[in-house]
Amino acid sequence: MVYQELIVNNLDRILDFWLLIDDKGKVIHCSQLIYRQLGYSEEEVINQPFQIFFPEDDPASSDFLYQLLFDSYAGSVVNQKSRIKQKNGVIIDIELSLYQLDNDEMYFLIVFNNITEVVEIRKKIKLKSEKLNGEFDLFDDRNNYESVQDFIDTILVSITAGQGLRFNRAFLFLVEEEEQILKGIQAIGPGSGDEAGVIYGEFGSAPKTLNEMIKHYRHMIGTDSAVNSILKDVQIKLSDYQNILINALNGQKYILINEDYPLIDDPSVVWLRELFQVHECAIIPLLWHGRSTGVIVVDNQVTQSRITMHDIKGITSYAERATNALESSKLLISLEKNINLVKQANLKIRESQEILVQKEKLAVMGEMVAHMAHEVRGPLATIGGYASRVFKQMDESDGHHNSMSRIVETVRTLELVINDILDVSLPEPENSRGCDCAKAINKVLSLLEEEIHVRKVSVSMNIQGSLPEIKIQEHHLFEIISNIVRNALESIDIDGLLLVLASHIEDQVVITIQDTGPGIPPEIKNKIFSPFFTTKEDGTGLGLVVVKKLVEENNGAIVVRTAPDKGTTFIISFPIEHKGVTHDG
Amino acid sequence: MTDDKRILVIDDDVHMRELLELEFTDLGYQVTTADNAFLGLQSLKDEMVDLVILDIKMPGMNGIEALEKIVSTKRELPVIIHSAYSHFRENYLTWSAVAYVIKSGNLDELIQTVKNHMK
Structure with a gap:
């Protein structure tokens, strides 16, 4: 006991962190710094197993003492690297020494130093001096x-x-x-x-x-x-x-x-x-x-x-x-230059992280889209197959002949839309020629007839007579126009005006789609063509991305004019089909 | 002239199965159908079949596994993959089929492909 008191009374003068434990591994005394710097209270430490200081996930923590003893030479271990846990959960790197004190009873003295800061500072100094050396001139x-x-x-x-x-x-x-x-x-x-x-x-x-x-x-x-x-x-x-x-x-x-x-x-x-x-x-x-x-x-x-x-x-x-x-x-x-370099590097890292996240999103989306396409394409093929069977056997004078034709045609359009989303390129010889945009506009509006009616939207259409054909696949044009018109209808919500114009200007056909909705807020205007950007609760954020991609693929251009409370206008233009190839449009 | 030619349709979708049966019967073929791959393989043992139309996504054994079994036993038998998946076309496991046709309401491509491979 005298021995113990002697140690306890003097250790704080010469050591920072120390623990005195008995042969069962229970803490008998410890330094004041353990309370002050590691944040433990006396009750939490004294008479408790010393393992409380070591991270739970540390495999050595349960039989740490025996492990150390086993490693020790002549009853002591010196400057072994380890980690301990502060009361607040922060793990710090330490260098630990263990001494066996053999008197009437067996005691162990564990002494350790916090080397976290030393490690960090050493690293920083090394890094800095390397950079400075490189750029001294x-x-x-x-x-x-x-x-x-x-x-x-x-x-x-x-x-x-x-x-x-x-x-x-x-x-x-x-x-x-x-x-x-x-x-x-x-x-x-x-x-x-x-x-x-x-x-x-x-x-x-x-x-x-x-x-x-x-x-x-x-x-x-x-x-x-x-x-x-x-x-x-x-x-x-x-x-x-x-x-x-x-x-x-x-x-x-x-x-x-x-x-x-x-x-x-x-x-x-x-x-x-x-x-x-x-x-x-x-x-x-x-x-x-x-x-x-x-x-x-x-x-x-x-x-x-x-x-x-x-x-x-x-x-x-x-x-x-x-x-x-x-x-x-x-x-x-x-x-300063180095700091700037680090800042730039950080910026680049952040940018590439964003790109990675975006790619990840696209990959997940891609899988989902492929699965969805499969689930839709199967039943669609059945509907279309039976419909064309009936249609083929139908007499033209039949009252349902026109309805049946619409079903067959719409199924075909839907199949093409699915192919586009999946980027499947199927041979489309019959569609590679010019396309009549008046037809595409009419098709879109007739398909959305119900929605236009429910939303009480007045549609004003002005399509210049005998527009020249443009060089785009019909279902692509359909997809472009229907996306923009659907957005316009959703933005109008209820009661409003939808204006659709098409005219021939120089060697371009220009289609203008204007709505009386609330307009696009300036802060999001430059994001509307970004993938997965959407303001709709159930939107995919892909509509306008597909539009832009299809317009660009077909050598067209797209412009958006919008202002709060002034509505939104999409202007798309495509080069007209040159008459190099003859066809019987 | 197609009276003696037999097509085996393996597809778990009853509507598609029946549609193909109707269409190809109209065209003068004999049609056997199976709603899963096990039954399809059994039919191949029991009957003389000239061509197989095979779906991919089916419960139990999928079309890709079935294709492997068919090709390993009847190397000369033409198999046409007929699936609503498009991306398996790039998968080499489907390349031992003579053709890969994506399911569509327009059966022209499938019919033409069958005609091309029916000897």
């Missing part, structure tokens, strides 16, 4: 140039401004990792003494904040100013160790070039002094996390004042901060 990317440009402007203006470091001119060179060169990026400073007068005069009366100065600077100097033309074409290979700039870059230490510089006659020093037309200048390397990212060259070419150690210290410490800002901004931009 920002200067190649014109899209990002602008905001990096802001930093460069800020750095150079600060170096040269009267309120800043007071150098006359500053030249920025950056390392281009991909091409392995040091490249002149931008410069600031007067191109000549005269220009200096203008600029300093301007600055004298210029606003005093840095932002205002940068604005001012941009206003005054374009990037093609004289100083910029000096370094525009400067590109030095990183492998050119003889070069003084590369020397400063690799040495990671400033170089002050003046008559006291020991290598004053070195060709690259001569080159630099000639390039900048200057006796004295300082080269300051830009360092970022131990890596050289570029150099800044500063001088006082106009005022000819000496560069002091004080100036060097100032610019060095400034360069450090500037590099940090510059590199951080690069990283930020890159990060």
Whole structure:
């Protein structure tokens, strides 16, 4: 017991999560954090089997202890990966150690760490660093140039401004990792003494904040100013160790070039002094996390004042901060780019999910339609078969001859409609010629006679005489017109006007079907041709899809005009049948 | 000339069975009917049959199974699938039939197909 108390009193000081259990697996004590962070209460834990912490579906949970003991070496198991359950049901990943405490009685101490966050953070860091590495080279990317440009402007203006470091001119060179060169990026400073007068005069009366100065600077100097033309074409290979700039870059230490510089006659020093037309200048390397990212060259070419150690210290410490800002901004931009990429990827995933759902819907619908078609087609064949038997044996003078003919014809149309839904292409030689749209319109309206009457709809029909035939299978045209007319009737609901017009305009036959219904609300207007979109309780959402498909397949066009309370107008047009093929219409 | 030719119609739909019986009798054929595949196979053993018109969806044994049995015993016997399903036409299991005719109120296609395959 003393042993137990000793443990209990001290464990919380050194461990986060721990459980002390007896040899039956019952919890005797546990750490405060189990209550505080996992959400269990004391009654729920003490004297309960320790398995309550493990997910029920975990196969190890029932004989976990024995399993662990079996695995253990010399009575302990260390850092075994497992999972435990918080009170709220959330499962967390843990690393668990088990120790056997053998005293008068047998105890086990289970110690564990929540590794969920660690795991997650590790994953995130890995992912991010991979992406950052891949896209570090920002200067190649014109899209990002602008905001990096802001930093460069800020750095150079600060170096040269009267309120800043007071150098006359500053030249920025950056390392281009991909091409392995040091490249002149931008410069600031007067191109000549005269220009200096203008600029300093301007600055004298210029606003005093840095932002205002940068604005001012941009206003005054374009990037093609004289100083910029000096370094525009400067590109030095990183492998050119003889070069003084590369020397400063690799040495990671400033170089002050003046008559006291020991290598004053070195060709690259001569080159630099000639390039900048200057006796004295300082080269300051830009360092970022131990890596050289570029150099800044500063001088006082106009005022000819000496560069002091004080100036060097100032610019060095400034360069450090500037590099940090510059590199951080690069990283930020890159990060932003990555976030955008992730966003785009998410969007794509969502889109493809929608497509999948749509496909799934279509597949289920397809099966259902095939089954329905079978169930309808069988009895229809029987009706049609018997009807044509009777019809064939009937005398034309028979009073039912016309009715029988209608049954036979309608059954045939219905069979063709079913074939269309199932996309069965049966040979239809007799229908491949021109089609009379007046006939199709009349057929639709006569079939819907009953519904038109019940809904008290007045039909106004105006079909131009002797319309040319159009090139479409008759049952296709029938299907198109009947779908639109049925929609119109349903939208009118009761009491209204249905207008059907057909006319010959240029080389097209144009059919207009207009209703006095409530119109299509603007928010759904662009969805009406989408599969399975319907506003009807018992609609399939396929009617207008079939219409559009059939119109397009037959080289036609369809337009919808609608406005709330102004009704809906469908205008369909088809090219007329050219008389290349003769037939006895 | 068709008097001695016998057609076996296997279809569980009584109306279709009787319709085909009427039509093909009118055309001068002998017609035997069976309302399921088992009875149809039995008729094939008992009678001389020249052509089979076979439905697909039937209780017990479906037309595709029946087709397999017919083809395995009487390789020369022409079988015409006559179904309200269209998509089994693409199923290779129906390809040993000489023709696949989708049920329709217009029997012209079926009649023509029967004529073509009746030797």
